[in-house]
Amino acid sequence: MNDLLKHVLDAYGGLDRWHSHSRLSVKSATGGPFWPSKGIAENHGWGNVTIRTASEWTRIAPYGAPDRTMTFVPERVVIEDGDRQIVQELVDPRAAFKGYGPHSYWDASRQAYFNGYALWTYLATPFLLAQPGVELTEGAPSYEDGEVWRVLDVLLPETIASHSAAQRFYFGPDYLLRRQDYRLDVSGGTQVAHYVSDFVEVEGLRFPSKRRAYPRGEGGQPDRNQLLVWIRFDEFRFD
Template sequence: MSLVDAAIEAQGGLERWREIERIEVEFRTGGIALPLKSQPDLLRRVTAVAETGHPRVEFRGIGTFDSSDRRPAGMARRFRWTPQDVVHFAGYALWGYLAVPFVFADDDVDVVELSGRRLRVDFPPRIPAHCRTQVFHFDEDAVLTRLDYTAEVMLGPFARAHHRLYDHEWLDGLLVSRRRRVTPLSLPRPILVSLDIDGFRAY
């Protein structure tokens, strides 16, 4: 079995993923990234509902991200984000975190297996992402443990990051990381973004 297929099965399998229309997530965020953009509190504690078939995420009481909407201009250059900017950033990021690795099976997603149980993935324009090319790391059980990317909307090409996943748990037929930490590339600190999941429902 290829690493792509093993990773999809380890997370719950395509059959289960395709049964799901929406995922509701209750979560908390922290880290220095949003405070640096003058938005320290908007996502402290949030409930979001993501559609699996299309990149769309509703943040209850805050706003809705839809991939058909144009990205707000100048996000990487501006140090003062609007709530719309935060919704865009958090929306595409959360949708991607939920959809990986299942979207790796899509025909227009280019996946190359690398040494060290890694996958290099090139995302098509229809899938919003931190950057087009990302590298995903898997353990011996084909469980995703880390991804490397550049969060282009934060600081352009300078926002290179490690994103680590912890505390995996089976919830509604999917293997979910309840705790995520993002740090600068090759550095343990500072924490750029933390994400802790308190509730998860797939239906």
């Protein structure tokens, strides 16, 4: 295992402790100008999010209506009503974004796919980096916010749905995540810098409860005056 990742996993509470649980549930809220660019209301109230720890799976309820539930896996996303009848379904969802740009509107099933993989990625970090097929390389250190951040360049396998295959993770002196850079492939390749803060501890495992995403410009520098998305997590619990 990569030496930096070993330190990171220990700082987060350990891979064994993560694998001792099957599901993680949180309350989640989000907002920001990114959503209207997709034809979606800017602010979203608190919803219930559940992920599996061992595989990429996300469920959100309610979703779009009080009686609806969204279930995501990389190959398929489904929105169901209270009678478990399918309202919308998207098979091979990644292919459905072909030709979509930064201002292309999303329907409910495309939004569900994005929410599903994004929330799983955020809540399963850094433990997902220990999954088979993930390639890791430590890069040159970065200097930001008065700290030296160690950098992990990541290449995810095709089996993991995420913003992009190539991503960069920045860890502070305490080995907790500070920033995550990626390309938003489902939105025309927008370059994003995603900052995390306000860590909480749940049964010995640590999670950031606040996230803020900004566009990156020339040279990969983030424009922190131009917020894209904010996310809040609360009421973490393992099932």
